[in-house]
Amino acid sequence: MRTQNFGYKKLYIDGQLVDAAKGKKINVVCPATGEVIAEVAKAGKEDAEKALLSAQKGFKYWSKLSLAERTVWMTKLRTAVLEKEHELRTAMVHEMGKNYAGAYEDIEAVINALEWYPGAMKNLREEQIPDYENTHTHKMISKPAGVAVAYLAWNFPLLNVGFKLGPALAAGCSLIIKPSTLSPLSTYMLGEILHDIDFPAGVVNILAGPSGEVATTLTTSKIPAVLTMIGSTETGKKVIADSTTSIKKLGMELGGNAPFIIFEDADFEIALNLAVVLSFWNSGQICVAANRIMVHKNIYDKFLKAFIKRTSALKLGFGIKENPEVFMGPVVSRSDRDRMFELVEDAVSKGATLEYGGKIPKGFPEKGNWIEPTVVSGITPEMNLFRQETFGPVAGIMSFETDDEALELANDTEYGLASYIFTNNHQRIERFTDELEFGEIQINGVKYAIYLPHGGIKNSGIGHDCSHLALGDYLVKKRVSIAIKY
Known part of the structure; x- marks a missing residue:
């Protein structure tokens, strides 16, 4: 390298x-x-x-x-x-x-x-x-x-x-x-x-x-x-x-702590693809990253399996021009990598499951800040992975059952930058647009551009x-x- x-x-x-x-x-x-x-x-x-x-x-x-x-x-x-x-x-x-x-x-x-x-x-x-x-x-x-x-x-x-x-x-x-x-x-x-x-x-x-x-x-x-x-x-x-x-x-x-909410009537492939990108692009070091992926219980198992499969296929490496296939690089510092391990350890100690990653990958320079893209399922509000802005390549996934539960979980944070919902129910879209406490609400897709306002509320x-x-x-x-x- x-x-x-x-x-x-x-x-x-x-x-x-x-x-x-x-x-x-x-x-x-x-x-x-x-x-x-x-x-x-x-x-x-x-x-x-x-x-x-x-x-x-x-x-x-x-x-x-x-x-x-x-x-x-x-x-x-x-x-x-x-x-x-x-x-x-x-x-x-x-x-x-x-x-x-x-x-x-x-x-x-x-x-x-x-x-x-x-x-x-x-x-x-x-x-x-x-x-x-x-x-x-x-x-x-x-x-x-x-x-x-x-x-x-x-x-x-x-x-x-x-x-x-x-x-x-x-x-x-x-x-x-x-x-x-x-x-x-x-x-x-x-x-x-x-x-x-x-x-x-x-x-x-x-x-x-x-x-x-x-x-x-x-x-x-x-x-x-x-x-x-x-x-x-x-x-x-x-x-x-x-x-x-x-x-x-x-x-x-x-800071941000974006909820990424997927209902059972969502376009599954679109939601899946964007969940992977918003979890691991730029090694997850994005203020609008999918910090808490919330999936309806009826499609939770299907989504988790597909998400792990997509994550395991991501190419990790040094992303210079000569390596165009690289999707994810290292995190910026050793302390940031250590913080990722601490978030995973805290979540697992409180009942979550490490589904994929969570280790230093083999074959990379020891002095680099490498960590595998990581998937943790079953996160809860008691875990730091739910509470803190992750700002790294660790995806926390949880299930929900009702619209009320999804709203309560999504808004249960001091942050209010970006949020994402995937559903084709227009009444639900209207309700979540009104009640989500975030400066950005992106529905069934993601778009950022210089002419589109980007800002948060709360902290x-x-x-x-x-x-x-x-x-x-x-x-x-x-x-x-x-x-x-x-």
Whole structure:
């Protein structure tokens, strides 16, 4: 299993590629082999402060450009990203273990966001407000909010960037991007692309480093007007608590615990195929993964048997371009793999059955973070596999008997991001649409796109990524009232 070395990557601050102030570096480790495949500059407090001043200056310039002028730059960046597609996809395979096909999702998110959001911004309409006494005219106008800071999760390194970069730039905001230290490589490479095309200085800044130094400095500063993130609920709570040095707009896509509910009248093959994909694609490291698969008792045995068969046929491996048959790679870190084993052990100790997997596969590098795709049946609400966001390749399956039971089980979580139901009963669809406590309800299929809102309720977040709704995170509203002269 041969890896590639990507060398050393610098911070991107104020339009320049620079070393960290203290000269420190982060080793980027390939989860497939445990080998160091790159070094990136390790930012600290001083670098975060420089990024804030840079973004402040960048906002003054960028917000004054017309949308047409901003669009020219966004199109230039889109073209440059496409030219580096293979290098970026290869970097993501190496830094977090996804397969080459999966890495295209990240590229697609960036290029779609850079193309779609200028049009979405152009299509925003000023709201006209009636005046009931006929003494004034009133309208609401939108203006860029200011400097935005984006904290990003490691599971989709560039997809997460695209979800923030597109609306922020289209709205007229400058942006500081802090990728995870687990997978910063491709984001730092984006910084190189921005530098190569002479993107306006300070409009985008990229740095990774310890949250205690970098994130705390950024979050507590009074410079940012917007804090946006993709990450865990616990991290979201910390960001909210630290942000109160000033009033900031918050946009957060946080943890999920998606129910995947299959009724006996569902299209069995569609539900089965999507259950497998949403359990093991990206090694299950997806916020909208099928976390709790709930199957009606009349088809439970049939489904479980078929699900195990499909799972056992998945190709595990290092998903570089030369290995297109690979479906699932390793998990991102050794601690994450250990957490998978702990979830399985807890479930089995409380009465669940390990049906398949749950072991370290043979024939793979010992220093890699490999685990077999795993199936656990008979899970219950007392188990951590039911309660926690799995975020790994362990599928928990349970049966239910009535619609009331399915609803109660589905909503029995602090999270409220994605949910899935498969049924052809229209009355049931209407009821579940009304009563499921999730920001997304997908029925008899799954679709995500840059123009479709993505967001959660309860402890799963604030606001939305994607769609025109994301622009709202980066805009402030002004009311303009003009007296009518008689």
